[in-house]
Amino acid sequence: xxxxxxxxxxxxxxxxxxxxxxxxxxxxxxxxxxxxxxxxxxxxxxxxxxxxxxxxxxxxxxxxxxxxxxxxxxxxxxxxxxxxxxxxxxxxxxxxxxxxxxxxxxxxxxxxxxxxxxxxxxxxxxxxxxxxxxxxxxxxxxxxxxxxxxxxxxxxxxxxxxxxxxxxxxxxxxxxxxxxxxxxxxxxxxxxxxxxxxxxxxxxxxxxxxxxxxxxxxxxxxxxxxxxxxxxxxxxxxxxxxxxxxxxxxxxxxxxxxxxxxxxxxxxxxxxxxxxxxxxxxxxxxxxxxxxxxxxxxxxxxxxxxxxxxxxxxxxxxxxxxxxxxxxxxxxxxxxxxx
Numbered sequence: 519x520x521x522x523x524x525x526x527x528x529x530x531x532x533x534x535x536x537x538x539x540x541x542x543x544x545x546x547x548x549x550x551x552x553x554x555x556x557x558x559x560x561x562x563x564x565x566x567x568x569x570x571x572x573x574x575x576x577x578x579x580x581x582x583x584x585x586x587x588x589x590x591x592x593x594x595x596x597x598x599x600x601x602x603x604x605x606x607x608x609x610x611x612x613x614x615x616x617x618x619x620x621x622x623x624x625x626x627x628x629x630x631x632x633x634x635x636x637x638x639x640x641x642x643x644x645x646x647x648x649x650x651x652x653x654x655x656x657x658x659x660x661x662x663x664x665x666x667x668x669x670x671x672x673x674x675x676x677x678x679x680x681x682x683x684x685x686x687x688x689x690x691x692x693x694x695x696x697x698x699x700x701x702x703x704x705x706x707x708x709x710x711x712x713x714x715x716x717x718x719x720x721x722x723x724x725x726x727x728x729x730x731x732x733x734x735x736x737x738x739x740x741x742x743x744x745x746x747x748x749x750x751x752x753x754x755x756x757x758x759x760x761x762x763x764x765x766x767x768x769x770x771x772x773x774x775x776x777x778x779x780x781x782x783x784x785x786x787x788x789x790x791x792x793x794x795x796x797x798x799x800x801x802x803x804x805x806x807x808x809x810x811x812x813x814x815x816x817x818x819x820x821x822x823x824x825x826x827x828x829x830x831x832x833x834x835x836x837x838x839x840x841x842x843x844x845x846x847x848x849x850x851x852x853x854x855x856x857x
Contacts, residue, residue, distance in 0.1 A: 524563045527571045534583065534660050535606045538566045547606055551584060579768065580661040583607030588636075590655045593671050594629075594637065596679030599652070607633045607660075612654040613646045615685045616720075618824035622680040628673050629680070632666055634658045639681065641857045645820045646683060653681060669725045684824035688721035689751045693743030694728050694737060696756030696766050701731040709755050712808050716815065720823050725749060737769025745773075745798050752798060757805030758789045766802055767791060779830045783837030784856070786816025792828060799827070812842050817856040 532555065534640040540546035548566055549559070553811045555571070563571075570603050581589070584604040591601035591609040591661045598617060610775070612618070621642035629637055646652050674680065693713065707729060714724050726744060730736040737754065744752050758766050758780075771777055775795040780802075782790055791802030799822050806813045817836070821828055 521570045524560055524569055524571060528557050528560075530555050530571065532571070533838075536563070536566065536568060537606060550591045551582070552853035579664050581664055583657050583660050586657045586662050586667060587655055589667055590635065590637065590657075590670060593674045594653070594655065594679060594681050596682030598683035598685060599681055603657075608654055608656040610614060610651050611655070612683060613648060613650050613652050613683045615683060616648050617646060617683040617685040618820055618826070619644050619646050619652050620682050620684055622677055625673060625680045629670055632669055633712065634666060635670060635679070644857070645851050652683070686720055686820065686828070687750075687821065687825065688723070688825040689721050690725045690749050691717055691751045691753065692726045692728070692747070692749035693724065694730060694740045694744065694752065694754045696732060696737060696754055696769075697729055703728055703809060707755075708808055713753065713755065713803070713815070716819060720819065722751070722823070732765050734769035734772055736767045737766060738772035741770065741775065741795065741800060745795055752795070752800045754791075754800070754802045755807070758791055758802050770800055770802060773800070779828070779833050782814070782833040782840075784814045784817065784833070784840040786810040786812070786842060787817075789812040790818070790833075792818070792833065794827065806847045810842070810844075811848055812850050812855060816850065824852075834843050 532549055532551055532553045534551050535547040536549040539545045548562065554622065569627065584607055586607040587604040587607055591611055595601060595611060599610050600614055601684045602612065619640060619642060621639055623642055626639065629635060634657050636658065637653060637655045662666060693709055695707050695709055696700060700707050709727065717724060726747060726749065728740040728743065730740050741752055754766055754770065758764055770791065770793050773795060775793040777791065777793045779792045781788055784790065786806035787804050789804040793800040793802070803815055807815050818828065835857060836852060839854050842855045
């Protein structure tokens with residue numbers, strides 16, 4: 519690579535984009551890679567502060583930043599992802615669907631430790647929308663040794679693509695509303711105000727709601743009825759308690775469901791119950807879903823709809839990041855809650 523004065527650059531070919539920044543307005547390439555410098559370009563080049571240009575020839579054992587970014591993106595992407603053509607040496611990786619982003623974090627660290635390669639992502643397990651950027655990649659220098667790219671590809675060949683999106687399944691949902699006070703009409707059931715809108719955000723449909731009193735046999739019968747009527751996700755509302763004779767917990771167990779976890783280090787939502795009746799998830803929702811904007815329900819619903827089945831250990835690990843900060847302006851899911 520050699521440095522030449524702009525005035526002497528007419529006829530040379532730019533090896534990389536030249537960026538122009540207009541404060542408060544824009545940032546972009548004033549001249550693109552491959553542009554043949556003309557005499558009329560000289561004033562514009564000087565205006566963006568380019569008194570000298572670097573002209574170089576890429577050896578066979580090197581890759582240009584654009585070619586490298588494209589090669590990295592192709593290697594990283596698994597299911598339901600696409601990438602953009604490089605711009606200023608950077609390629610964006612974009613989701614093709616609404617779903618849950620899954621990242622092999624240990625392999626990502628290996629790749630970012632190779633040197634001169636950058637892969638920056640959102641957090642694994644975060645919900646993402648169709649056409650949302652979930653990662654960007656580039657190299658640090660203008661050119662990189664092919665051997666480093668081959669090292670990256672060798673790592674990915676060993677582990678498989680490190681980025682993928684699990685698409686949501688739109689499910690038919692049944693709700694069992696528990697509580698003698700609701701059953702007897704003393705207070706109004708608020709599930710359609712606080713719970714159903716969140717289901718609709720993910721394209722789910724409430725097909726049936728059954729209100730029962732605090733009787734474990736009625737709860738069990740209601741759960742069985744919803745499962746037999748085709749519900750693919752069953753929720754119980756009315757809260758749970760720490761008491762060993764909590765009727766909702768007993769009712770879920772009596773329905774034949776396997777209780778995977780009961781309670782967890784996620785607040786609001788510590789008294790969450792996670793169960794499975796065959797292939798149908800049964801979620802016991804804590805009372806906080808009726809008075810807190812964001813709760814364990816907001817964390818578990820996308821996991822379940824993406825086909826994940828959180829284990830006891832998975833939920834225990836969510837204590838790190840499991841405390842909602844209850845911000846004055848909520849930015850969920852773009853926050854630390856559940857991350």
